Structures are given as structure tokens and as C-alpha cells.
Amino acid sequence: MAFLRLISRGLRLAQFITAAVVLGLTSYFMHELHQPRVGPFACLFYSVVIAAISVCLSLVWAISANTSLTQIGSDFVSTGAWFAVFAVLQDYFDDGSKCGSTWAWNNLDVTNNYCGQWNTAKAFAFLAAMFFLASFIVCLLAWDGARQRASTAEGVPARRSISNRV
Numbered sequence: 001m002a003f004l005r006l007i008s009r010g011l012r013l014a015q016f017i018t019a020a021v022v023l024g025l026t027s028y029f030m031h032e033l034h035q036p037r038v039g040p041f042a043c044l045f046y047s048v049v050i051a052a053i054s055v056c057l058s059l060v061w062a063i064s065a066n067t068s069l070t071q072i073g074s075d076f077v078s079t080g081a082w083f084a085v086f087a088v089l090q091d092y093f094d095d096g097s098k099c100g101s102t103w104a105w106n107n108l109d110v111t112n113n114y115c116g117q118w119n120t121a122k123a124f125a126f127l128a129a130m131f132f133l134a135s136f137i138v139c140l141l142a143w144d145g146a147r148q149r150a151s152t153a154e155g156v157p158a159r160r161s162i163s164n165r166v
Contacts, residue, residue, distance in 0.1 A: 004142045011135040012062035016055060018128040023051035025121040043088045050081045072143060075136035082129035089122045
């Protein structure tokens with residue numbers, strides 16, 4: 001159980017970092033949107049909202065001592081939201097950014113690298129989705145283990161857990 005708690009804390013830290021990176025980059029893109037009319041506003045607004053909510057949730061869930069169904073549900077919903085962020089960032093990259101295809105890395109520049117920054121936002125959005133998915137699985141295993149321990153402590157025969165159903 002302590003091992004799962006340690007993994008959960010590490011995943012929450014990774015969620016915080018990836019959400020903060022996406023929040024910073026998409027906020028910068030929204031700032032640039034007011035200058036020369038670059039990019040879609042709705043896509044960036046959705047990305048900023050999901051990143052801000054994820055930053056808050058990762059901090060709140062990192063502080064909590066035990067796993068609850070609320071945590072599991074929020075991780076599941078956040079996973080879907082982050083995959084949607086990745087999808088809308090990818091869709092604009094393919095359709096309207098004029099950066100070439102996803103695999104065209106020949107326009108890399110050290111300064112003022114719009115395409116590279118957009119690729120970074122996409123990559124960190126995908127990483128955030130993966131970290132929330134991993135956290136969902138870890139929290140589900142921790143919750144199942146706690147439920148199994150509680151039933152055996154009361155003298156009731158333990159039900160087969162998720163990991164023992166094979």
C-alpha cells in the first residue's frame with residue numbers, strides 16, 4: 001500500500017508539471033493571438049481551462065491521504081479531457097498552423113519557434129493524459145486493496161479483488 005501511495009504521489013507531481021507546461025504554452029499562444037491573429041481561440045481556451053483545472057486537481061489529490069471514488073472518477077474524466085486537448089491541438093496543427101506535417105521537423109529554430117512550441121504543447125498534453133490514466137489505474141488498485149482489507153478485518157470472507165480474478 002505504501003508503494004502505491006508513493007507511485008501515486010509521483011504521478012501527481014508529473015501531472016502538475018505537465019499541466020503547468022501546457023498551461024504556460026497555451027496561455028502564451030492566447031497572448032500571441034491578440035497580436036497578429038494566430039491560431040484558433042476556442043481550442044486554446046479549452047486547453048487553458050483543462051490545464052488550469054488539472055493543476056488544481058493534481059495539488060488537491062496529492063495532499064489527500066487516502067483514495068476515494070471521487071479521485072478515481074476525476075482521474076478518469078481528466079484522462080478523457082486531456083486526450084481531447086491533444087486531439088484539438090493536433091487537429092489545428094494539421095489544418096491551420098502551416099507547420100507542415102506532424103513529422104516535418106525541418107523548420108526548427110532556436111528563437112521564435114512557433115511550430116516547436118506547438119509540438120511541445122501537444123507532447124505534454126499527451127503525457128498529461130498518460131499520467132492521469134496511470135493515476136486512475138493506481139488509484140483503482142489502491143481502492144480495491146483497501147476495500148479488500150476492510151472486508152477481511154470485519155471477519156467477512158474477502159471477495160476476489162481485481163488483481164485476483166484471473
